[in-house]
Amino acid sequence: MEKKNSNRKIRLTYLSGFALCLLLFVSMSASSPAPDTVILGKWEEISWEYEKLPGNPEIRADKTISDNAKREITRDLVIHQAETWEFRPNGTLVLYDSKGATLSEWTLKSRGNILKIYNGKNTPEHYNLQVLNQDEMILYFNTDLQAKGIAKMKFKKIHQENYAQKIQ
Amino acid sequence: MLRKFNNSRTTRENIQLGSLTAFSAGMVNVTSVIIFFAFTSNVTGHYAILAEEISKGNWYQAAVVFAWIFMFFAGNFCSNMIIINFNQKNTYAAHATPLILEILCLLSVGTYGAFFYGETLGETEIMVGLMLFAMGIQNGLTASISNFSVKTTHLTGLTTDLGLLTSMFTKSEYRQNKALRAKANVLYAIATSYVTGGIFAGVVYQQIGFMVFYIASMVICVIIFYEYYMIRLKKMVWRKKRKNQGYKTPAMSRT
Structure with missing residues (x-):
């Protein structure tokens, strides 16, 4: 018993x-919602900075990446000169620049912290999704420029009403 | 490899079991890092990530990592449950069943990945969870039947033990200790197999993609079938001996 x-x-x-x-x-x-739903929509690029940059401390003090350096870094990348990124639910990524728009594919890996971008021509590119919320997205990626620094890309979400106001 | 339990196991059996399972664990871990960017044979990093995600308030990601850790725990739990409940009835079956479960998990991941994987986040999370469950099963089995001396899916404890043993071998009294030398041999064999499996998977993945999981399953199959073959062989030898003894008995009685 x-x-x-x-x-x-x-x-x-x-x-x-x-x-x-x-x-x-x-x-x-x-x-909280899943990252693959939070990321959907249009994102406007705000800034490019070096998160980590080895070398001279004087150079390191100013972490902002100039437009020339940015062009150099992204020369062979899918995201080259893209200013606005639009993540669509069907896995399509539309990259808008001053000349027009290009299509790529996007997907999230691991626990939603790795962004994979693939355009069918180049090898897939992987970005570290450091921050992702309803208003802000921060991506990190390793760059060979400046002796392997880590570039930090900041984005602001374009909410539909803001976008409509902007157009008006 | 699978017939004996705890202290009745020889060093050779531990090396055989440890090497083969570590080889497959290395394969699974490296492949999952390449495809899913997540480790699937160890959970130490996942504990750190869980704490990090909670501190950042990323609750969804924290939930995913929590589920992954739980899957590894569940694998160990299921494996040992099968062993402790069925070991008395049939040792071989009790030890082979967790391996069959592991093979099923790996084959599911391999087949789904090769033919249906749409690279969505949900699919990735489930497949990583399934692999952690498979590795938990394997780790639970090897640890349980070897009296916790063989753990093949992660190398943290193993590297610690190797560090300790290597430092002990600077003294001759420890160098002459057969048990310590045997343990070091097992650990070195596991570490080497794990790395070899990882390198092999990294190279082969470029050619065959998700089919790597089929090879990892085949390695586990080798353990199961080798043991089955050995049991059959032993039975055959035993029957033959009995038969021979039967013929000899009358002759012996005459003398």
Whole structure:
């Protein structure tokens, strides 16, 4: 009788433990939207900076990346000269620059912290999605320029109403 | 490799089991890093990431990482549950069943990845979870049947042990200790196999993509079938011996 009670108690403890884990998972995942939905929409590029730059401290003091350097860094990249990025739900990424728009494909990897961009011609490019919320997106990527620095790209989300106001 | 339990295992058996499972774990881990950018055979990094995501308030990402850690835990749990409940009835079956489960998980990931994977975030998260479950199963099995001396999916504890043992071998009294030398051999074999498996997968993935998981499954199959073959062989030898003894008995009685 005592053994039966003990078994029941253990079973109950284990079940409660697993149920608690499930509850934790559900409540955490419901607390914020998935990155692949947050990223959808239009993003305007605000700034380019070096997050990490080895070398002379004087050079390191100013981390802003000039337009020339930016052109040099992105010369062989899909995102070359793109000013506005539009992530569509079907996995298409539209990159707008002063000349027009180009199409690529996007997908998120790992836990949603790696952005993969592929245009079918070059090898896929991977960017580290450091910050992603309803208003701001920060991407990091390694660049060979300036002895392997880490470039930081900041974006601001173009909300539909803002965009409509801008057009008007 | 699978027939014996805990202290009755020889060093050779531990090296065989450890090397083969570590080879497949290395393959799985490197492939998942290449494809999914996530480690699937160890969870130390995931614990750190979980804490980081919680501190940043990224609850969705925290939930995903929490689920991954839980899948590894669940793999270990299931594996040992099977072993402790069925070991008395049939040791080989109790030890082979977790490996069959692992093969099923790896084959599912390989097949889905090769033919259906649309590279969505949800698919990636589920497949990483499934691989962590498979690696948990494997780790649970090897640790359980080897009396916790063989852990093949991660190398943190193993590198610690190797560091300790190597420092101990600077003294002759430890160098002459057979048990310590045997343990070091097992650990070196596991570390070498893990790295070899990883390099192999990294090279082969460029050619065959998700089919790498089929090769990892085949390595696990080798363990299961080798053991099955050995059991059959031993039974055959035993029957033959019995038969021979039967013929000899009358002759012996005459003398």
